[in-house]
Amino acid sequence: MEYHKLVIIGGGPAGLAAAVSAYDAGVRDLLILERDERLGGILNQCIHNGFGLHTFQEELTGPEYADRYVQMVLERQIPYQLRTIVADISPTRQILAVSQAQGAVTIQAGAIILAMGCRERPRGALGLPGYRPAGIYTAGTAQRLMNMEGQMVGKEVVILGSGDIGLIMARRMTLEGAKVKVVAELQPYSGGLKRNIVQCLDDYDIPLKLSHTVTQIHGKDRVTGITISQVDVNRVPIPGSEEYYACDTLLLSCGLLPENELSKSAGVSLSRITGGPEVSDKLETSVPGVFACGNVLHVHDLVDYVSEEAARAGRNAADFLTNGAETAEHVTQLRGENGVRYTVPQRLDIAHMEDSVTVRFRVADVYRGKNLVVYYDDKQVKKQKKRILAPGEMEQVVLTRQSFQGLEPVREIRICLED
């Protein structure tokens, strides 16, 4: 059986940054497995700009951001295998990798970093009524067809969901000559970044209808039109509010789901809220030696945060390979409350933590003028006034090791919103 100290599943932004930092922390026997024909993952099709402001202090397009990390991987001569699908991971860190070039190969790994990214919520998961004609795409599929393969997917478009990919595609299709008639969003707020609403919709006078959803898809062979309706506070369509839009294409931008089939086969326990693994402050999953980072862990808003998180996973995997598993004498649980939907990580080993740990989370609704409060058991240790919090933007708090001095053992850390 093939053996590698560290195997990284996925060669997108998370996998690349994890590989670079593990290498820089001394790991030399490592391998990246990537199913596509090139490294870089989803960034290759994200041709718009706005990436890298935090990481490189300049505004890059997706392919340019990916290239920076690909070059770092090449400079270090980190081995990678393309066109390779990982079919299974066992709880003992055995990986079944399948490729046309090598057939089915079993690899024993000393440590694994999960960096498989996420998938889009498909039509089947949305419960949309109507026929099943051609012309219905997830926004990311349309993005791939247009930007990678040069195929125009439609001329008259309705978009359901105002996630960032949907907004980006509204502009992209408009620039290529399509007419985007409306973006309908079920929630009373957009899940996309503000700058995308302004630069992708407002710039081209594309209407955004909040609290609206698709209530009929028309057309048998190809989409001929879409009916959208307003919804009430319970998200139930309001009779009489139907509006018909003639169009040939419906794009869906209704959320991303971490892709964790392999994590499940490895026995990794998953969070019901994020859909990703539950991890420690080392980004280690419930299976020793298996780490997770990027969108497979929780869906990020900015790739810069993915890179930062993945670098931490790489360092910690290197540390695991050198020093073995640390036995935590005491595990502190982290919990989001009162509008804080979840936290990543979900647990913290104060005795072995780095000098500081970044805890990331998302909120459940749009909140104005709330305080973001952190409790160590019953003791309030942080209180920060927030002018605005929105589900589309990831939030973070930094916990320092020093802040726990004299308080140990802390049973639970709570992060919540208060008036």
Next chain:
Amino acid sequence: METRELTCIQCPIGCTLTVTIDGDAVHVTGNSCPRGEAYGKKEVTAPTRTVTSTARVRGGKLPRVSVKTRTDIPKEAIFPVMKAIRALDLEAPIQIGQTVLPDAAGTGVDIIATKSVEKE
């Protein structure tokens, strides 16, 4: 006198700006910081954007190469620049950062490749 409502995109707060234009005088209200004022003024006097798209490539491992304007261009030049990009017919190999069209649509701004496309 003209009044326009804008959403500031300098930070996630997204203040609603009211910009009044009175001849040469531009006045911004609704902002909560100086960056909002600067954004509001620029948006009504000289708005600019970076344009990103793809161009056709022959003989490459990919049929399209992603491209962008090297710097921001005036907003009203977006569609003329898109037309110029659509007319491109490039030959592989293409290097990331390479100029694929100088002075797009008379803007004085080059179109550059944002990824490399190797020969097939």
